[in-house]
Amino acid sequence: MQRKLLLCLAATAALAACKQEPAAPPAAAPTAPAPAPTHAFASAINAGDFGELVKTLASDEFEGRAPGSPGEELTVNYIRDQMQRIGLQPGNGDSWFQEVPMTExxxxxxxxxxxxxxxxxxxxxxxxxxxxxxxxxxxxxxxxxxxxxxxxxxxxxxxxxxxxxxxxxxxxxxxxxxxxxxxxxxxxxxxxxxxxxxxxxxxxxxxxxxxxxxxxxxxxxxxxxxxxxxxxxxxxxxxxxxxxxxxxxxxxxxxxxxxxxxxxxxxxxxxxxxxxxxxxxxxxxxxxxxxxxxxxxxxxxxxxxxEQKKSRNVVGVLPGSKRADEAVLYMAHWDHLGKHEGEEGDNIYNGAVDNATGVAGILEIADAMAHQQTPPERSVVFLAVTLEESGLLGSQYYVNHPTFPLDKIAGVINIDAMSVNGRARDMTVTGFGSSELEDILKPLATAKGRTLHAETSVQSGFYFRSDHFNFAKAGVPALYADGGEDLIDGGVEAGKRAAEAYGKDHYHGPKDEYDPATWKVDGAIEDLELLYGVGQQLAGGDAWPNWYEGNPFKANRDAMMKGRSGEIGK
Structure with a gap:
């Protein structure tokens, strides 16, 4: 589903098309090496590193990151290499990868x-x-x-x-x-x-x-x-x-x-x-x-x-210093729509916003968390999933085969299609009012002068259209937040114009490309800092956030946490 959909809010026709048509993964391709690193990365979340990661993931060389294509090989190897550079450990036993079977x-x-x-x-x-x-x-x-x-x-x-x-x-x-x-x-x-x-x-x-x-x-x-x-x-x-x-x-x-x-x-x-x-x-x-x-x-x-086919999730983990058996999980989907053979003109659907920004985001947070002064007490999983565009299949497979038991995951933070429209006075929480993870985010946002609110088109069910939903459905509290609509430079009207332009001209098309000349990533960096803060608190403490009363996912969480009720909601 696809917060990407929120970028289309002002474009009714674009909203109708968003997140409905699954992408068709091409046939599997031979293994290809990831590009050699040429950028000197810092540990702090910053615009230069974020831009470099997005630029590479959304490059024509990666051919739109279609599952099963040469672009998949480049993508998953690049993400693995970045996780190794940061200092994470393989997150699926001794492997960085989790193979995902799929039926066409x-x-x-x-x-x-x-x-x-x-x-x-x-x-x-x-x-x-x-x-x-x-x-x-x-x-x-x-x-x-x-x-x-x-x-x-x-x-x-x-x-x-x-x-x-x-x-x-x-x-x-x-x-x-x-x-x-x-x-x-x-x-x-x-x-x-x-x-x-x-x-x-x-x-x-x-x-x-x-x-x-x-x-x-x-x-x-x-x-x-x-x-x-x-x-x-x-x-x-x-x-x-x-x-x-x-x-x-x-x-x-x-x-x-x-x-x-x-x-x-x-x-x-x-x-x-x-x-x-x-x-x-x-x-x-x-x-x-x-x-x-x-x-x-x-x-x-x-x-x-x-037909039976396969793709891969990429999983890295930062082991906890005190309670390594408990985890906080950050996630983003790496896949996009690939290269459309036979299509005239630019036929590479690069997926820069959707979702090279999200993958770059979890890598930036991983780097910051791996180098923070006080190591996290809980383990932190960084999960880049496949086949989101084909029905949230990579995240569904992970939930079926988690690297940490679901009752040991304190919370999930999903990053999908970050805003590149600049800083905002607000922050959109898709599915606002769902879980106690929002109680951690709210004071952090308030300290930045930002208010939290729900997505504008609440009747469209956007919360159920991105990868965090598979965790939510299983009962694990999940947060899906980024961007804002009230831009500091131009206000709500500027936010609407940017959303409409993205939905009309870029979403799921070949124009969704990295554009340093027009992108304003200072807002994305601030969003990442806030989401990092949520995970930092959750991984550094012993709280077990739950869903709010009346939420349909709460029963599953309560059932899985039975016997540990004294920890829930601390």
Whole structure:
């Protein structure tokens, strides 16, 4: 997901496109050596070192850092070499690397959904009426006459006293649901978090919950406001190769098939069942909503091409001086969109802001922390993950195979697409109000004359679109903060113009290049100093921050910390 999305806030069209379409990793390539270092680095966080790191990672030589490409070899070796220079230790046993397996699935675009109601048969076409896919890594998925049931928002949230699935057996059924949270479409601030999307509003959650309930398939009804992007984004994102971890790597069940219905197809589906879609939106936002049979059965023969591929995370660690078995974790994704062969003109998608800045950021923090006067008492992990652009897969794999037990990780700090627009009077905390890590950040920011606030477009669920989310979902408190909108040089209007320009002209395109002539990195350096301060306090103390009360991830953290409750929240 991708804080990169926050840079697109002023550009509605750009926001719609951000973080929806997975990048396709090229085939694996021979090992290539990393470039020889030519820059003399200092230990303190500074603009010169930061710029040098970004310049190298975003250079044409690295070819856009696509997983599986020659650019991957250059990238992971360069990051490893920088970690060695800083004085870190290999973070995955005696290795700097963690191999990440991935499954590439390409659905047949000629696939149709067959809907039968009595003697009436209807076929929905891929891309026009629906999109469909499978995460099971199987070349063929067959579903025969699965009963279709409307389940409102498809949410089971005990802390909200809300369960759209209550009282029924869902095995083998196809569930149909709305995107976003209860309350969103009727503007009811009393339901969930009002306009602010929670985890329950994300389409990923809805498919996961349907699988946990035992459904065969799940379909989400698209609407532009609820999804925060148009149907074209859905169609483009679900067309072509899709990437996932192998099914054996997933601790959760997976649906046989999952996808989206266009608003037009959904309206007809409801009308044919004697239901009004507009009324369904109102009914689904009432407590006590009961699932509604759609008087139809779904059949599907989904054929897909399956390939198995690999990439790598890079892991370095600064061992703790007193409690080396406990850890604080900094992370950033190293991958971007690579080199687009056959594309005219500049065909290298360098990914300077997204996310050479984040990788440079964690390396700068590592250097400062490795050379601070008082060594950290806890270990500090510096994790550069792959396949963020393909669905947060590298971080998901790490969470499944952590180098420190998750109940030994005090907190995670994610850096993704730093602002290069200059210093700001504020700081954006994506998912503001989530965890007690913010209690550490706030006084540090206040001392710099900066205020913390949430992202502007809270309904879009940006917190769930970058790598920290996999840690959060597992229960580990995670902070995702940088940049600001109220620039010291130009105020809010200048911040909006910069955001719009990035979203329109640079994001996920070949113009996202390192530009020392126009970049103002003093703000990024100040952001890094603040994030360094958070980790410094956390690694130098014995506190165990938790999620705030009411946060959906708190239950998982409480469960993993059971037996150590006396340490939580110190």
């Amino acid at each position: 699935t390409t659905a047949d675009p000629n696939t149709v959904l067959k809907i039968q109601r009595g003697q009436d048969n209807q076929e929905l076409k891929f891309g026009t009426d629906m999109v469909i896919g499978s995460r099971r890594g199987e070349p063929e998925i067959k579903i025969d006459a699965s009963d279709m049931v409307f389940v409102g928002y498809g949410v089971d949230a005990p802390e909200q006293n809300w369960n759209d699935y209550a009282g029924q057996d869902w095995k083998g059924k196809t569930v149909v649901m709305f995107v976003n949270d209860p309350g969103f479409h009727v503007d009811d601030a009393k339901l969930f978090d009002g306009k602010r999307m929670t985890y329950y509003g994300r389409w990923t959650y809805k498919f996961e919950e349907a699988a946990r309930k035992g459904a065969a398939a799940a379909l989400i009804i698209h609407d532009t406001a609820g999804a925060a992007y148009g149907w074209d984004v859905v169609k483009n994102s679900w067309g072509g190769p899709q990437y996932d971890l192998p099914a054996a790597e997933d601790k959760e069940p997976r649906l046989q098939a999952q996808g989206w219905l266009s608003a037009e197809a959904a309206r007809k589906l409801f009308a044919d069942a004697g239901l009004d879609l507009d009324k369904a939106y109102k009914d689904a936002n009432k407590r006590g909503f009961k699932p509604v049979p759609l008087q139809a059965a779904l059949s599907l023969d989904l054929k897909s091409t399956i």
